Amino acid sequence: MFRDFLSGDEVNIDDKTLNALLPGELPILPLRNLVALPMAVIPLAVGIPRSMRLIEDASEGMRLIGLVAMKDPEIEAPGPDQIHDVGTIAVIHKVMRTDDGAMQVIIQGLERFRVQEWLTTDPYIKAWVSLAPEHIEDDIEAEALRQSLAELGMEVADLLPNIPEGAAAFLEQIEDKRQLVYIIAANLRMDMEKEQAVLEADSVKEKMRLLINALTHEKEVLTIRKQIAEEASEELNKTQREYYLRQQMEEIRKELGESDEQEAEVEEYRRKIAEAELPEEAEKEALRELKRMERMPPQAAEHSVIKTYLDWLVELPWNNVSEDNLDISHARQVLDEDHYDLQKVKDRILEFLAVRKLVSERGIEAAEGFEGEVQEAMGAILCFVGPPGVGKTSLGKSIARAMEREFSRMSLGGMRDEAEIRGHRRTYIGAMPGRIIQALKRTGTRNPVFMLDEVDKIGSDWRGDPSSALLEVLDPQQNNAFRDHYLDVDFDLSDVIFITTANTLDTIPHPLRDRMEIIELEGYTEYEKLRIAEGYLVPRQRRANGLRKDEIEFTEDALRIIIRDYTREAGVRSLERQIGKCCRKVAVHIAAGDVEHVEVTPERVREYLGKKRFYFDAALRTERPGVATGLAWTPSGGDVLFVEATRMKGKGNLITTGQLGDVMEESIRIAYSWVQANAESLGVDPDLFEHSNFHIHVPAGAIPKDGPSAGVTMVTAIASLLTDKPVRADVGMTGETTLRGQVLPIGGIKQKVLAAHRAGLKIVILPERNEADLDDLPDDVRESMTFVSVDCVEDVLAAALRENGETAEAVADEVAVSEPVLN
Secondary structure (H helix, E strand, O other): OEEEOOOOOOOOOOHHHHHHHOOEEEEEEEEOOOOOOOOOEEEEEEOOHHHHHHHHHHHOOOOEEEEEEEOOOOOOOOOHHHEOOEEEEEEEEEEEEEOOOOEEEEEEEEEEEEEEEEEEOOOOOEEEEEEOOOEOOOOHHHHHHHHHHHHHHHHHHHHOOOOOOOHHHHHHHOOOHHHHHHHHHHHOOOOHHHHHHHHHOOEHHHHHHHHHHHHHHHHHHHHHHHHHHHHHHOOOOHHHHHHHHHHHHHHHHHHHOOOOHHHHHHHHHHHHHHHHOOOHHHHHHHHHHHHHHHOOOOOOHHHHHHHHHHHHHHHOOOOOOOOOOOOHHHHHHHHHHHOOOOHHHHHHHHHHHHHHHHHHHOHHHHOOOOHHHHHHHHOOOEEEEOOOOOOHHHHHHHHHHHHOOOEEEEEOOOOOOOHHHHOOOOOOOOOOOOHHHHHHHHHOOOOOEEEEEOHHHOOOEOOEOHHHHHHHHOOOOOHHHEEOOOOOOEEOOOOOEEEEEEOOOOOOOHHHHHOOEEEEOOOOOHHHHHHHHHHHHHHHHHHHOOOOOOOEEEOHHHHHHHHHHOOOOOOOHHHHHHHHHHHHHHHHHHHHOOOOOEEEOHHHHHHHHOOOOOOOOHHHHOOOOOEEEEEEEEOOEEEEEEEEEEEEEOOOOEEEEOOEOHHHHHHHHHHHHHHHHOOOOOOOOHHHHOOEEEEEEOOOOOOOEOOOOOHHHHHHHHHHHHHOOOEOOOEEEOOEEOOOOEEEOOOOHHHHHHHHHHHOOOEEEEEHHHHHHHHHOOHHHHHHOEEEEEOEHHHHHHHHEOOOOOOHHHHHHHHHHHOOOOO
């Protein structure tokens, strides 16, 4: 553990050597909380770089250093005016290096010195010093002082526990007054100021007087302590040991006149409790715990537990409420600044704020007999549901900014422990409040905007179900008396605006979903992404990468290329990353001084981002019969999927692959059965099924797939294969089929159509009963696409299949004439 690097023979330093060396230059080592005395052997731990340099340099020479006490031990690197002028010359006996790089040094004090002049502080303090030997008197008074000092020293030694036998007799045998002074001073418990005064005293008689005063005080303390011990031991037994020790401490404090730190601490907490203006229940609990702490010694384990609990109680914002800004115009301006479009969502947020404003302004009138309704209106819980990257979390931040409230966010993804919400009971070691109470303490207000992110990804195990704990938190009728397990008192959460986010509603328990108002945020169209990129993403990435507005400019075509060829998502996160990548490429040229302005064009986009990542391959995939383009819904938005069918010789077996769920497996069997039952009307030989095996595959096999909405796609793929008619390349379809050939409505129409639009499809076949869902589509999408509503499989095949040699453009014109365009 230690490495000794001090080599060479031992150096003998006597008075003659010191007188020859001094006055002279001497390195000065400041000591923290320690006064070095002559004749004392002292171990030192040295870790400050300049002090280690001093030890290393001194070890190569005479090994002499000056030890001086610091005036303020809090200073890391004191200067000459921050240390005393009188110290002790010491010789270094041994230096060891520890594994962490510090030093362990053994030194011995030799003689006093006095600083005549400070020379330098770099690389360490050096001074011009001279010896300052004490004046040793040899008169009757000095002898009397020596005897008194020796007697007092022996009496104190007898009163001290764990003192070796013979120590007192040793003091009586010391005739050298100076030696007696320094031996007692080195072993007596004294303040640094008093010990420094002993060192600085030039007369040995003065030193002895100072030590006699200190020994007299120590003797009185030890005598009283012994008396307390003797009196208390007669009345107390082993079970009263704790009380006995407390009595000792109290008596000692009284005799010494010292202040009672514990009493001062209790009074401080009592003042904090009064200033916190706690509710009646919380104040009663706080005073009860304070009373327990007052009767408990600080060394008890429960003392720190109670102290931590009281700290939480007095620091929570029980009455600290930030003033709301309910100006609707201001809120609308903030929402428009932070988010593009999302008009329905913004309108609902403005309605939410307007209700809070009216209820707040007319609260006295509305409270007459309608308390429950008012509370429910004020405490509506909004749940933003949509794919990643559409702005759910940032909407919560905008609401906080619009209302001028504090914002706090808590991610619930993967949370499995109920204690994360409700906290741990104080019986457990290291118990803490739940994360909701912790967040309120951090924000410092009782009414922040609180974002509960990823509420659809909460788990549960043997530690509890966090979603059940959230039922109380998100219920406006209950959360005015939320009881955290750690606090064990009611805390009012009714003023908190809770906003939750999710990618899907399917995994949210129904009781929890029932307490929230669902606001769906759909994916963005290409036009919307273009506007978002121009107004929000490009300026943000330009600032993030240190570029000025006049140094980089994105053309509209360049942004369109990024959207089409390098991203395929419902949100804009990946789009922003690609824009950021372009900005970093430009930043390299700007920083190198190669250019002063760069216009990012489609050609530069391909240079910066490389080959394009996404291709519209529907035309290529559907070029041959047996492949159909379907539309699917995923938690991250809509998507396009292909269904492939092929036939080989066999005995009528049906093979399915692509990691399909049970519902999708059933859809394939329904589609297969319908085609087999209607083979003649399709112009297919019915005997073909008996002598062939059919294989249905949905590519992207690593991704699980399920649901009934691909039913029409399965029928179309099988029918295309058997009739040898390719599926139109610009057609996407969705809908559930029955054995009788009916097309049933499905969900997620908006997300699926947006996915078709992103993929470049022009025609979408959908169930007739889903026509009303098209009203939710953006105008630019409805105007650029053709929608064919069907109620039976025959209509699907008529719209989807094309004759060999028929072009996609001709088919689109035919459909546009024969079928209504739903705009």
